[in-house]
Amino acid sequence: MLDKRGFDLWADDYDKTVGISDEEKTYPFAGYKDVLGSIFQIIVKKQNPTVLDIGFGTGTLTTKLYERGCVIYGQDFSPRMIELAIKKMPDAHLYQGDFTRGLVEPLRHQRYDFIVATYSLHHLTDEQKIEFLRTLQGCLKENGQILIGDVAFETREKLARCREAAGDEWDDEEIYFVADELKSAFPNLSFTQVSYCAGILTLSR
Numbered sequence: 001m002l003d004k005r006g007f008d009l010w011a012d013d014y015d016k017t018v019g020i021s022d023e024e025k026t027y028p029f030a031g032y033k034d035v036l037g038s039i040f041q042i043i044v045k046k047q048n049p050t051v052l053d054i055g056f057g058t059g060t061l062t063t064k065l066y067e068r069g070c071v072i073y074g075q076d077f078s079p080r081m082i083e084l085a086i087k088k089m090p091d092a093h094l095y096q097g098d099f100t101r102g103l104v105e106p107l108r109h110q111r112y113d114f115i116v117a118t119y120s121l122h123h124l125t126d127e128q129k130i131e132f133l134r135t136l137q138g139c140l141k142e143n144g145q146i147l148i149g150d151v152a153f154e155t156r157e158k159l160a161r162c163r164e165a166a167g168d169e170w171d172d173e174e175i176y177f178v179a180d181e182l183k184s185a186f187p188n189l190s191f192t193q194v195s196y197c198a199g200i201l202t203l204s205r
C-alpha cells in the first residue's frame with residue numbers, strides 16, 4: 001500500500017500512468033475517465049455546489065468542477081499532490097491530512113452538496129470505510145450525496161473474476177468496494193458498474 005511518500009513520488013507521473021492504463025483498458029484504471037466524467041455530470045446539474053474531494057490527487061476531477069464554479073474543499077495526505085492541485089485551483093480549500101484519522105478539523109464543520117472520493121478509499125479496511133462513510137454522511141447538506149468512484153464490484157464473485165483476469169497485476173494490498181456487502185450498513189447505497197473493474201457507489205444522508 002502506498003504511503004504519503006509513495007504518492008509524493010508518483011505525483012508528477014500520476015496523470016500519465018493513469019491515462020495509459022485507462023486507454024489500454026487495463027486494471028486498475030480501465031474506465032477511469034468514464035467514472036470521473038459520470039460523477040462530473042451528476043455534480044454540474046446543481047448550481048454552484050459545495051464539493052468535498054477526499055484524496056483529490058492532482059485534482060483531475062475537482063479542477064473541472066472548480067472551473068465550472070463549484071466551491072471546492074479537499075483533503076489529501078501527499079504534499080506533492082496538494083502542490084500540483086493548488087496550482088490549478090488557487091482558491092480551493094485544500095488541506096493536508098490522513099483520512100485514516102478522519103477529516104481534518106476545518107473540514108468537519110462544513111456541510112457539502114457532494115462529497116467525492118475517486119480511487120482513494122480503497123486504502124481503508126471495510127470496517128474503516130463504514131465508519132468514515134458514516135462521518136461523511138453527517139457532513140452532507142440535506143439532499144447531499146456521496147459519490148465514490150473506484151475499482152469496485154457489485155459482488156465478491158465479480159471481484160474474484162477480475163482478480164483472476166488481472167493475474168500478477170492485482171494489488172492485494174488495496175481493499176476494493178463490494179457494493180452488496182456494504183448494503184447492510186447502508187441500505188440506500190446504489191452501485192453502477194462502469195467498466196469491468198470500476199464502478200460508482202452513491203450514498204445519500
Ligand SMILES: C[S@@+](CC[C@H](N)C(=O)[O-])C[C@H]1O[C@@H](n2cnc3c(N)ncnc32)[C@H](O)[C@@H]1O
Nearest residue numbers: 007055056057076077078081098099118119120
Ligand atoms: C490513486 S490517487 C487518486 C487521485 C484522484 N482522486 C483521482 O481520481 O485521480 C489516491 C489519492 O489519495 C491520497 N491518499 C491515499 N491515502 C490517503 C490517506 N490515508 N489520507 C489522505 N489521502 C490519501 C493520495 O495521496 C492520492 O492523492
